[in-house]
Amino acid sequence: MIGIFDSGIGGLTVVREVLKQLPRYRIVYFGDTARTPYGPKSPRTIIEYALEDTEFLLKQGAQIIVVACNSVSSVATAVLKERFRVPIFEVIAPAVRTTLALTRRRRVGIIGTRATIDSGVYERSLKALDPEIQVFSHPCPLLVPLVEEGWLKRTETKQIVRKYLYPLKLKQIDTLVLGCTHYPLLKGIIQTKIGRRVRVIDSSQEVAAWVKTYLEENPTLAGSLSAAEGEGGGHRFFVSDLTPNSEAIARDFLGRPITLEMAGD
Numbered sequence: 654m655i656g657i658f659d660s661g662i663g664g665l666t667v668v669r670e671v672l673k674q675l676p677r678y679r680i681v682y683f684g685d686t687a688r689t690p691y692g693p694k695s696p697r698t699i700i701e702y703a704l705e706d707t708e709f710l711l712k713q714g715a716q717i718i719v720v721a722c723n724s725v726s727s728v729a730t731a732v733l734k735e736r737f738r739v740p741i742f743e744v745i746a747p748a749v750r751t752t753l754a755l756t757r758r759r760r761v762g763i764i765g766t767r768a769t770i771d772s773g774v775y776e777r778s779l780k781a782l783d784p785e786i787q788v789f790s791h792p793c794p795l796l797v798p799l800v801e802e803g804w805l806k807r808t809e810t811k812q813i814v815r816k817y818l819y820p821l822k823l824k825q826i827d828t829l830v831l832g833c834t835h836y837p838l839l840k841g842i843i844q845t846k847i848g849r850r851v852r853v854i855d856s857s858q859e860v861a862a863w864v865k866t867y868l869e870e871n872p873t874l875a876g877s878l879s880a881a882e883g884e885g886g887g888h889r890f891f892v893s894d895l896t897p898n899s900e901a902i903a904r905d906f907l908g909r910p911i912t913l914e915m916a917g918d
């Protein structure tokens with residue numbers, strides 16, 4: 654099984670891409686909805702949660718782990734790779750590779766939660782591979798709650814997106830990385846506000862493509878992964894807190910109806 658986890662339901666944007674690019678495999682998802690958001694928390698707390706999230710998925714039978722959360726990927730990847738033997742994929746590295754391949758004027762913008770932006774991981778990774786690249790980062794903490802409220806097309810959301818992107822627009826970036834699980838739902842607005850000529854990199858698509866390539870290159874592992882079965886694929890979606898509107902919000906992220914299960918029940 655492909656295990657995918659996030660601080661909450663935002664990681665379903667990654668599940669959506671994995672389902673699109675790797676429809677053959679069974680998925681087990683964990684969204685830590687009881688402790689979300691991770692973005693404003695300290696690296697120490699995020700690492701502690703990430704270890705528990707990974708352990709939960711391994712107990713469910715996950716054979717590889719996809720860290721869908723940018724905040725976790727930013728601060729906990731090294732610890733997770735050290736602690737667990739299974740292959741671990743995170744969202745930063747593939748987004749960095751695609752950014753380097755696509756940027757023409759090497760002026761790149763990064764948006765994400767405070768944890769992701771404060772970690773400086775995108776900037777460090779980009780500069781390690783291209784010391785001349787110019788990186789402009791901007792935290793956008795209001796976007797996560799707006800997306801979770803379903804305010805995807807509201808005027809207020811458009812105004813906030815415009816305000817957040819304005820400093821990046823002034824820097825004349827040519828590529829913008831969506832460094833948060835929630836931002837793909839605002840991709841249309843973000844593209845409009847930053848300008849048609851800026852390439853917008855969606856880390857959920859990039860990580861799914863990376864897992865796909867990895868499995869093609871590692872057929873033994875690919876062959877050992879449980880296959881999707883039946884109409885629902887046999888996928889399971891666990892959360893640590895379930896509220897009456899959880900499934901409705903989750904449907905927005907996944908793009909189709911979903912049944913959530915309470916972890917530990």
Ligand code: DGL
Binds near residue numbers: 660689721722765
């Ligand atoms: N999943 C988080 C991320 O991608 C966003 C939500 C949160 O702050 O927990 O950074």
